Amino acid sequence: MKRNTLVIMVGAGAVLAGLLAWAFAPRPIAVEVATAAVGPYEQxxxxxxxxxLRDRYVVTAPLAGRLARIILREGDAVAADDTVATLTPILPPMLDERTQREQNTRVEAAVAVVQRADANVQRARVGLELARAELRRTEQLARENFIAPAKVETDRLSMQAAQKELEAALQGRHAAEHELETARAALLVSRSPSAQVASFPLRSPVAGRVLKVMQPSETTVALGAPVLEIGDIAxxxxxxxxxxxxxxxxxxxxxxxxxxxxxxxxxxxxxxxxxxxxxxxxxxxxxxxxxxxxxxxxxxxxxxxxxxxxxxxxxxxxxxxxxPSVLRVPVSAVFPMPGEGMAAFVVAEGRARLVPVDIGGRNGAEAWVLGGIPAGAKVIVYPPAALRDGARVKTRSVPLAQQG
Known part of the structure; x- marks a missing residue:
């Protein structure tokens, strides 16, 4: 065999061996990475x-009678004590002893409701004073750095809630007094034969809007029949x-x-x-x-x-x-290790390194890292199943909107 032929054959074999080695050599695994960064975190x-509505009020018929057609419609604004409907009493029921007793019972019940509303107002006022005193004490301690600012915010919210409770209690008392006046007027009408032919106005207990008209057309209604529903949309x-x-x-x-x-x-x-x-x-x-x-x-x-x-x-x-400020990584970068807590892959010198991590919490997009990963580290999101510790990787950064 000629020397030149031998050299060519050896060279070809070396090239072939090199091609085979390159063909079967492990390739870097393509992965997507994100940066561990410090920022706000929420769950x-x-x-x-x-x-x-916090409160809704139903205007009912205080006595049986003929209800005139109601011109108000859903969404119409009304002021407190506005006439929202007109009722003409029916004569026979007014002279009935049972009706008289029912009217007396309604008045007694309305008096009890007013007394309870007064108690609610007093309780709400005491609660507001306690909330104000607690807020003043908390603000003083916060200025001296004895308590966290979050406590001040909580007490301030508590005072605002107490103020709203007082407003609701005052409105409830006004509505209860309105019901008492209506019940007494209905009782007076039922006791006075000369007033039985007069029209009886139904008034709004509070300022607000009409939510529902139960009886839009003229009709005869019984004692206690609902007529309108009113509430304050604000x-x-x-x-x-x-x-x-x-x-x-x-x-x-x-x-x-x-x-x-x-x-x-x-x-x-x-x-x-x-x-x-x-x-x-x-x-x-x-x-x-x-x-x-x-x-x-x-x-x-x-x-x-x-x-x-x-x-x-x-x-x-x-x-x-x-x-306000914790170390965060995409939630798709951490995964459980059997019996070893949580872990993540960090890219270092072109290779994936498996590191255990301590997680303080997770939401739908981010994980709060307590330890194991430094700020600025590149972590692999959605690590492939074939990825192993020490494997060579080829990285591609993931946009922030897609890191979850």
């Missing part, structure tokens, strides 16, 4: 909710039905973001009450769930949610955990 409970609250496990994590005064209400701008609110009694509800999948009503006050300016009405559907995001 929240997302649930559907609905709006409702005094809306939100009620949501939380699972009891979520309600336990919710605290009074917690920040709430109100979303999906028909505007791209989210409203803000605060949890005002968590009802103590739960109820059973059947889910869409037929599963029995224990839920509890949570009430939310809207704290955004009323001018920003004037379009909302009673019974509107909204979405709420109740913040349960909030930190």
């Amino acid at each position: 929240s409970i997302v649930e559907d909710a609905r709006t409702r 005094k809306l609250e939100i009620v949501t039905e939380l699972l009891t496990t979520d309600a336990v994590q919710t605290r009074m005064g917690a920040l709430v973001r109100i979303e999906r209400w028909g505007s791209p701008v989210a409203l803000e609110g605060r949890v005002s009450r968590i009802e103590p009694a739960a109820f059973t509800k059947i889910s869409a999948l037929g599963i029995e769930e224990q839920r509890v009503n949570v009430l939310i006050d809207i704290t955004s300016a009323p001018s920003s949610w004037q379009a909302l009405g009673d019974g509107y559907r909204v979405g709420v995001r109740i913040v349960t955990v909030a930190h």
Whole structure:
């Protein structure tokens, strides 16, 4: 064999061996990476909710009679003590002894309601004074750096809630006094034969809007029949039905973001009450769930949610955990290790390194890292199943909007 031929064959074999080695050599695994960064972190409970009026008032017929046609319609504004309907008493029932007793009973019940409303007002005033005193004490301690500023915010919200409780109690007392006056006037009409042919006006107990007209046409109504429903649309609250496990994590005064209400701008609110009694509800999948009503006050300016009405559907995001500055990574970057807690892959010198991490919490997009990953580290999001510790990787950065 000639020398040149031998050299060519050896060279070709070397090239072939090199090609085979290159073909079967392990390739770097393409991965997507994100940067561990410091920033604000929140955990929240997302649930559907609905709006409702804090108080609604039903105007009823204080005596049996002929109800004139009501010209008011749903949405019409009325002032306190405005005449909303007119009732002409029917003569025979007015002379009935049973009707007289019923009217006397209504007056006695109305007196009891007024007394209870007075007690509620006094209790609300005491609660407001206690809340103001607690806020003053907390502000003094905060100025001396004895307590956290969050305590001051909580006490300030408590004072605002106490103020609203007093306003509601005063309005309730006004409505109770109105009912008492109506009951006494009806009793006077039933006792005075000369007044039985006169028309009896039905007045609005509060200022607000007409929510529902039960009797739009002229008709004969019985004693106690509902005629109109009135409420103040400016005094809306939100009620949501939380699972009891979520309600336990919710605290009074917690920040709430109100979303999906028909505007791209989210409203803000605060949890005002968590009802103590739960109820059973059947889910869409037929599963029995224990839920509890949570009430939310809207704290955004009323001018920003004037379009909302009673019974509107909204979405709420109740913040349960909030930190202004923590180390965060995309939640898709951490995963459980069998019997070893949580872990993540960090890119170092072109290779994936498996590191254990301590997690303080997770939400739908981010994980709060307590330790194991330094700020600025590149972490692999959605790590492939074939990825192993020490494997070579080829990285591609993920946009922030896609890191969850």
